Amino acid sequence: EVQLVESGGGLVQPGRSLRLSCTASGFTFGDYAMSWVRQAPGKGLEWVGFVRSKAYGGTTEYAASVRGRFTISRDDSESIAYLQMNSLKTEDTAVYYCTRVNGIAVAGWVVDYWGQGTLVTVSS
Amino acid sequence: DIQMTQSPSSLSASVGDRVTITCRASQGIRNYLAWFQQKPGKAPKSLIYAASSLQSGVPSKFSGSGSGTDFTLTIDSLQPEDFATYYCQQYNTFPYTFGQGTKLEIK
Numbered sequence: 001e002v003q004l005v006e007s008g009g010g011l012v013q014p015g016r017s018l019r020l021s022c023t024a025s026g027f028t029f030g031d032y033a034m035s036w037v038r039q040a041p042g043k044g045l046e047w048v049g050f051v052r053s054k055a056y057g058g059t060t061e062y063a064a065s066v067r068g069r070f071t072i073s074r075d076d077s078e079s080i081a082y083l084q085m086n087s088l089k090t091e092d093t094a095v096y097y098c099t100r101v102n103g104i105a106v107a108g109w110v111v112d113y114w115g116q117g118t119l120v121t122v123s124s
Numbered sequence: 125d126i127q128m129t130q131s132p133s134s135l136s137a138s139v140g141d142r143v144t145i146t147c148r149a150s151q152g153i154r155n156y157l158a159w160f161q162q163k164p165g166k167a168p169k170s171l172i173y174a175a176s177s178l179q180s181g182v183p184s185k186f187s188g189s190g191s192g193t194d195f196t197l198t199i200d201s202l203q204p205e206d207f208a209t210y211y212c213q214q215y216n217t218f219p220y221t222f223g224q225g226t227k228l229e230i231k
Contacts, residue, residue, distance in 0.1 A: 035220075037168075045160070045168065045211050047220040061218040064125070097167055107174040108156045108215050114167040 002026040002113045004098045009118030012088055020083040022098030022115055029079035030054060033101035033109055036072060036083050038094035039117075046094070048072075050101065050109070051081065066092075088122045095119050126150050126214050130223035136231040141202045145226045147195045147212035155191045156216035162225075163208045171210075172197065204230070
């Protein structure tokens with residue numbers, strides 16, 4: 001059974017940093033891309049960023065709203081994806097979801113599984 | 125960035141009804157369109173990818189269609205567990221973008 005468990009959320013002051021972790025199980029982590037999606041309270045879903053598998057260079061993509069402040073990385077030996085968030089702003093307050101991304105021929109990079117999410121609150 | 129616009133934003137329907145939700149992209153995205161279902165307080169669930177392919181375990185009452193800029197999600201024979209918010213997402217071009225969501229409520 002595929003499982004994604006996020007951790008590391010909490011209350012943080014504006015301008016500070018926080019690192020989220022996504023621990024995966026039930027599949028060969030290194031074979032898949034991973035992404036992060038967030039949802040501000042009462043709002044819709046916002047794509048945050050994406051890290052390819054090592055087979056595709058392990059490179060990353062980001063939303064403009066977080067580019068330069070957030071960094072996604074992965075540790076395939078531990079089956080963990082990370083979201084390092086620096087220079088946090090009040091508007092970064094959201095539930096952050098980790099997702100598995102499956103590269104499917106002629107169908108692209110497809111999100112198939114979601115974690116339960118972790119809440120990040122940025123407030124003084 | 126590619127803008128995704130869903131209509132309607134909210135929809136009231138009865139158990140047993142058939143409903144259709146529309147998603148329009150601001151530019152062509154081939155068939156790189158996914159649909160997700162989210163219930164209150166829960167993580168989203170993946171329903172459809174490549175505009176019309178069902179994710180594993182998703183019942184055939186859900187169907188999707190479209191290509192280019194116009195897409196639809198249809199849900200047959202609504203049951204109480206289907207009342208939720210539905211989101212489309214384009215994954216043709218970075219940054220990937222979501223529609224604003226369609227809240228499906230019981231009439």
